[in-house]
Amino acid sequence: MTQHNNISIAITGSGGSGAVTAGLILLEAMAQAGFYGLMQRSAGPQIRGGESAVMLRFADHELCGPADVFDLWLALDWLKVRRFVDEIPLHGGSQIISDPMIGEPPAEVTGQQAAFIDLSLKQTAATVEGGRVNMVGIGVLAAMLGLSVATMHKAIQKTLSDKGKAVISASLAAIEAGMRLVPSGSVPLTANWQVATGERWNISGNEACGLGALRGGVRFVAAYPITPASDMLEWLAPNLEKIGGTLLQAEDELASINMIVGASFGGVASLTATSGPGLSLMLEGIGLAVASETPITVVNVMRGGPSTGIPTKSEQADLNQALYGPHGDAPHLVLAPLGISDAVFTTQWAVCLAERLQTATIVLSDQSIGQARAIVSPVPETDMLCTRQTAQDIDGEYRRYTLTPDGISPMAIPGTPYGMYTADGLEHNEKGTPSSMAADHNVQLTKRSDKLLQTDYGEHWAEIAADDEAVADYLLLTWGSVSGVVSEGAGRLRDQGYSVTVVAVRLLMPLPLQQMKNALSGAKKILVVEHNYSAQFYHYLMSLGAIPQDASSLARPGPLPLRPGEIVTTMTGEQHE
């Protein structure tokens, strides 16, 4: 059922106004107060000095995606705000907090139904030495949310720890001044919310992927910077060092993919992270990993495409490339995290599967996960079989690509006596010697394909949330980052009395077809939901015969996020809110 007790807040500002810092502080403060939260980011194209917006949502339960509309909007200024208007849908009860001193809001904003709360943010900031409007604004929001001064102190100490004492005390003073702008005695917006007592984490999706990689045993990363994947690399660089691993910044993505193939050949679980343009450059290297049976993991943090596309905003449009990109028959794995917390598990699983099956694994995260930050329950360690089968104590002739019942051939790691072989992207025989003979090609193609198809991937291939009803009225079939939004939409449909099943697919290739058929069996109406223009997932499922001919598709491109109300509207034909 739908969980209430949540509030959505947007903070916007032009370059240097500190919208992102404000969002980070408020997120941390709400976490300190015992709540859950989600902060997604939207940025303009500028390197520095551009406009930015943070989309916050808070609740007394874990959140998995954005709401339909925003309840509060803190506008630090109105410069270039038109760029964000589409991303900040409002409702009749929405309130916009701003300062008349900063100028007139544009017609796109005044034309909406929301009420304005005019406050003297600028003047108040001026009363504090070093005081800034964004801090006064956070103070206002903090007071409305019922956060205490002590909580704000903790949040500031933690968030601005590297900024020095002067900045911290100025920020605190400005926040307190902002808090005083809210009449005392106002009922806090979190008045009836439950306060969590257990441990929680403040983690971004890119950090979650990084953590999953480390848990999976990755100790070498080579990568080239690219938005929105770079902050995963920046998190991995120092943390790999701490546990004896290495991150190498490569000259381009062609280098990074081949570096990780070389490192994995050396026996070390290896990964790279990139976004669409980088994945395009890596495809030949991914094929090399598949052909030479060298385990690698590629995390692709998707952004709007094609070409350079929309680097700072989210879309699930690289599915086709991840599935079909490498030339030749190149069986590999494609997985997608279902949210920020799940990025830990899915990335770890991807690394483990790559190691176990000696193949390439592509993880499809995206900007809405990667650059978002959430307050979540700690993600427990999952026991997984991550070991690569290696050849030891070699007696007699070593055959690197020897045929085995499960298709997995023990791999000799350099340094192993009598295991010398040459890994090859050329087709080869069992020994590894290049061969263009039909028999060798057939045998090795079958081996590389069967080892993936014969594996039992267990229950983690998808998250399935079903009602008690034997047959669901509606079945929502989705993948990756939009799973959270779909789940929330399903909750609302259940509120309306429908029986709804959600199947959120984590393992996209190879798709466990029998399990998919079981999950879908009997559903009266199937909707396939995804965040791209051309319905790539829907067509993939159709091509496999995984969904019936009358299944329908909800595919919409970025950069606007999918919202739960769209799911409800699409299923019932009714307008939401």
Added chain:
Amino acid sequence: MSESDAVLIKPKDYKTSVKPIWCPGCGDFAVLSAITKALAWMKLAKEEVALISGIGCSSRLPAYVDSYGFHGIHGRVLPLAAGLKVVRPELTVIAAGGDGDGYSIGGNHFMHACRRNIDMTYIVMDNRVYGMTKGQASPTTAADWDKSKLTPHGTGVPPFQPLSIALAAGAGFIARGFSGDPNQMSKLIVEAIEYPGFALIEVLSPCPTFRPEQKEWKHQVRQAEDIPLHDPVQAAEWLAADDGMSSGLIYHRAHPVWQALHEVGSTLADIEQEFRI
């Protein structure tokens, strides 16, 4: 010491039974022999050596050496070798390939490998032609060579100067060998392996099939006497004046070697602490 290390290994013991695909008279045979001779002379255990290559005639070499090997994709030999060496610094890593693989499709990696200075040896068998694709001009082909149907009037492009570029990009070990002088080449390979950092050996390795005129190289190549140089400015002048037919160790200078830094001592649980509220 491993078992296979215990007995003295002869050069021929480093050869596999795989028959090279090279044409009779190809200069790459001599490079293969020079490598196995150098490995035997250094008494390197087979399993502690890795030969890495890209695509092209000369890139077939790893399959013919009984060490670990990786025959990767066109142009990516240096990143492939770098990844291996970074995680397995105790291995002897030798990258090998041709002029097209290394200087054209892999040109970017070539420059960055020179400046990154990971401890490995890179042997480029330069025959100034694409042999595997049947005789097209390569980056080191003279501008007026008009024997390829692809460039019937010649490329019109001055040839790539690998050694000058390596010097400018920061390489500290720059040598030129000749397949007609395998003893010198073996010696250069030993010196390159012993050099701590990225060591480039450009080998003049004739292609009798598509560049039969290169048979004349044996009359043109000479051992230079005024080298090695240790000053980069002098080396740049020397290289600019050279006709490309002087062999030997040309430039030798110590540079900081890229190495992975480890703090160690932390656990994953320590790292996870940072996420706690």
